[in-house]
Amino acid sequence: QTVVTQEPSFSVSPGGTVTLTCGLSSGSVSTAYHPSWYQQTPGQAPRTLIYSTNSRSSGVPARFSGSILGNKAALTITGAQADDESDYYCVLYMGSGIWVFGGGTKLTVL
Amino acid sequence: EVHLVQSGAEVKKPGESLRISCKGSGYTFTNYWIGWVRQVPGKGLEWMGIIYPGQSDITYSPSFQGLVTISADKSINTAYLQWSSLKASDTAIYYCARHVRDDFSLNYYFQYWGQGTQVTVSS
Numbered sequence: 001q002t003v004v005t006q007e008p009s010f011s012v013s014p015g016g017t018v019t020l021t022c023g024l025s026s027g028s029v030s031t032a033y034h035p036s037w038y039q040q041t042p043g044q045a046p047r048t049l050i051y052s053t054n055s056r057s058s059g060v061p062a063r064f065s066g067s068i069l070g071n072k073a074a075l076t077i078t079g080a081q082a083d084d085e086s087d088y089y090c091v092l093y094m095g096s097g098i099w100v101f102g103g104g105t106k107l108t109v110l
Numbered sequence: 111e112v113h114l115v116q117s118g119a120e121v122k123k124p125g126e127s128l129r130i131s132c133k134g135s136g137y138t139f140t141n142y143w144i145g146w147v148r149q150v151p152g153k154g155l156e157w158m159g160i161i162y163p164g165q166s167d168i169t170y171s172p173s174f175q176g177l178v179t180i181s182a183d184k185s186i187n188t189a190y191l192q193w194s195s196l197k198a199s200d201t202a203i204y205y206c207a208r209h210v211r212d213d214f215s216l217n218y219y220f221q222y223w224g225q226g227t228q229v230t231v232s233s
Contacts, residue, residue, distance in 0.1 A: 036219035038155070045205055045226050046147075046155065051219035089155050093218035097160060097169035097211060101147075104154040 002026075004092055004102035011108040012080045020105045021072040022090030028071035033092040035073035037066060040087045040104075049088075050075060077107075085109040112136040114144075114206050114224035121230045122196050129192040130227045132206030139187035140164035143209035145220070146180060146191045150202045160209055161189060196231045203228050 003025035012018035022037075023029055037050040048057040050066035053073065063078045073092075077084055090102040117131040134144065145160030159170035163182040170180070179192040191204060204227050207220040 034216065034218040038220070040155070045223040046207075046220075047223070048220060051210070051221075052217050055217075057221075087154075091157070091219065097143075098171065099145075099157045099209075099218070099220075100171075101155045101157055 002092075002094060002100055004090065004100050006088075006090060006102040006105045008103065009106045009108070011110060012077070012084075014080060014082060014109055016080050017076065017078045018080060018107065019069070019074050019076045020088055020090075020107070021069065021074050022092070022102050023072040024092070029068065029073045029092065031068060033073070033094070035066065035068075036091045036093075037064075037073075037075045038089045038091065039084075040089065041085075046089065080109050082109050112208065112222045114208060114222055116204075116206055116224040116227045119228040119230070121232070123233055124198055124231055125195050126231075127192070127194050128196055128229065129190050130204060130229065132189045132191075132224050134187045134189070134208065137208075140184050143211045144182070144189045145207055145209050146178075146189075147205045147207055147220075148174075148202045149205065149226075150199075155205075158191070158204075160211070163187075163189065196229075198231050198233075200229060201231050 005023045038046040040046045054066040087104045089104045113135045115133045143160045146158040148156045158174045161168045161180045163184045182189040206224040208222040210217045
């Protein structure tokens, strides 16, 4: 059973930079998993931020960026703002029409 | 503009059946995969499965295979998620999402989202 791992929680100061990561319980995340990232605030549907590792979805501010760092996918928020306080989910594409979500990271901006 | 509009909240008893819907507009419905994501109260998102309405090609997450049925009616641009016998553990918000699954561009992600359907199963 593939498990996609994320930090359960993270905090960042307003204006600061934070990097959230997305790994695998066994193995390394590479671009071949086509990692994507989603933001969800309480009571709202998810919002697509990043796809194919580092492509920003339409309308997503440039302060959100995606990459591969070591053996994990990463979402970096540069110049965090108060309304970036949300849950962030990564998703990996496993092939054959199967996707798997990570457990999500609750980001606090304080 | 692409829109995915889901059916309204449901309250059901254990053992009852249910079908919720997701209507797509603003694009050619049969040209894109559409799938379902579950969110149990207070928990994370879980990918359930997808359907390609143009060919009724369906893939389920192993975690949901046999527990739900995904279908679509391309004549009315609507995808469905169905249960034959609900359990209390099915209580969740269910989101539909238009997927991109493009072996040519190598893009695989969830591009647009519905607003979610709350399903509550309680005796």
